[in-house]
Amino acid sequence: MEWxxxxxxxxxxxxxxxxxxxxxxxxxGNKVRKLKYHPVFNEFDSSETLVSMGGGYSNLxxxxxxxxxxxxxxxxxxxxxxxxxxxxIEWCRKLGASFSxxxxxxxxxxxxxxxxxxxxxxxxxxxxxxxEGGGGDWSRQGVGEVIDEIVID
Numbered sequence: 001m002e003w004x005x006x007x008x009x010x011x012x013x014x015x016x017x018x019x020x021x022x023x024x025x026x027x028x029g030n031k032v033r034k035l036k037y038h039p040v041f042n043e044f045d046s047s048e049t050l051v052s053m054g055g056g057y058s059n060l061x062x063x064x065x066x067x068x069x070x071x072x073x074x075x076x077x078x079x080x081x082x083x084x085x086x087x088x089i090e091w092c093r094k095l096g097a098s099f100s101x102x103x104x105x106x107x108x109x110x111x112x113x114x115x116x117x118x119x120x121x122x123x124x125x126x127x128x129x130x131x132e133g134g135g136g137d138w139s140r141q142g143v144g145e146v147i148d149e150i151v152i153d
Contacts, residue, residue: 001016001018001149002016002017002018003015003016003017018146018149018150020032020033020146024066026062026066027059027062027066027067029059030143031059031060031062031063032063032142033139033143033145033146034060034133034134034135034136034139034142035063035064035067035139035142036141036142037139037141037142038130038138038139039138040128040130041067041071046071046072046073047126048127049075049126049127050073050074050076050128051075051076051077051120051128052064052077052129052130052132053079053102053107053110053132054077054079054132055079055080055081056079056081056085056088056089057086057088058079058088060132060133060134061077061079061088061092061097062088062095063134064134065077065091065092065095065096065097066095068096068097073128074096075092075095075097075098076098076099077092077097077098077099077100078099078100078102078106078107078110079100079102080101080104082101106119107132110132111132115129116129
């Protein structure tokens with residue numbers, strides 16, 4: 001925790017900064033916390049293909065690609081991004097992720113699904129669906145750890 005004094009309108013207050021972006025140089029931030037306790041990263045079966053969706057600048061996709069590389073999983077990502085590749089998509093590809101284009105209508109349908117959307121259940125092989133943003137029952141524990149890490153003197 002880093003503390004700074006800030007002055008505003010004649011008042012000085014002390015503000016604490018929790019720098020989760022420094023957890024890891026590639027995939028730091030809240031996505032590390034959200035994915036930390038996902039079963040796919042805590043079991044030793046690397047045969048699963050991780051499937052998720054996100055935009056051209058999705059830090060979830062980068063975090064998933066990096067974690068998948070470390071654990072031996074493959075990744076299939078869907079994006080609505082069109083045009084030239086973003087640096088995040090390029091990094092994900094370098095980490096072994098593949099991309100497919102999806103429509104905004106597809107994204108809305110997949111967001112509304114409870115559990116793994118039907119389309120992904122029909123994919124070949126063992127697929128693990130990670131919802132957009134990385135949220136799920138597993139994410140609460142990892143995100144909740146930040147509370148224990150904040151120390152106020």
